[in-house]
Amino acid sequence: MLNSRNLIILVALIVVFLLGGVILFTSFNDTDSSADFSADSEGDVKWYTDLNSAISEAQKTNKPIFAVFSASWCPACQQLESDTLSNPQVQQKLAQGYVAVKIDSDSNPELSSQYEVYGLPTIIIMDSEGAEIKKLIGYQSPDQLLSSI
Numbered sequence: 001m002l003n004s005r006n007l008i009i010l011v012a013l014i015v016v017f018l019l020g021g022v023i024l025f026t027s028f029n030d031t032d033s034s035a036d037f038s039a040d041s042e043g044d045v046k047w048y049t050d051l052n053s054a055i056s057e058a059q060k061t062n063k064p065i066f067a068v069f070s071a072s073w074c075p076a077c078q079q080l081e082s083d084t085l086s087n088p089q090v091q092q093k094l095a096q097g098y099v100a101v102k103i104d105s106d107s108n109p110e111l112s113s114q115y116e117v118y119g120l121p122t123i124i125i126m127d128s129e130g131a132e133i134k135k136l137i138g139y140q141s142p143d144q145l146l147s148s149i
Helices: 004-028 051-061 075-085 088-097 109-114 142-148
Strands: 065-070 099-104 122-126 132-137
Touching (some): 051 065, 065 075, 075 088
Parallel strands (some): 065 099
């Protein structure tokens, strides 16, 4: 039988778990198909959430595409987002040289299958037509990513 102290601890753990899930879900849950997640300062990355929009922009600007396949439930995806994609050097390189797109693998299973995304996160560098140039699977630190792109 649970005593009152153990019951309080159990309730606190459940609340923390539920709040964490809500935070993770909302950080990747964007319903606007061409939305950007950029801040207002210069050099920030404009993030598309629709690959077709990113391809259209890449063709206009003659830039390659930097596609991140992820999911809201994926801890390594969250770490990539918070540690790597928010890094100032990474942001500068992406803003200058790429059209960036974040693809929710759960919402786009056919796209994930098309690009053979079997582990998350997966970063795919594509040409302006959407053809794969390079694939990086799993968490990438800022230094790892910068040396790979």
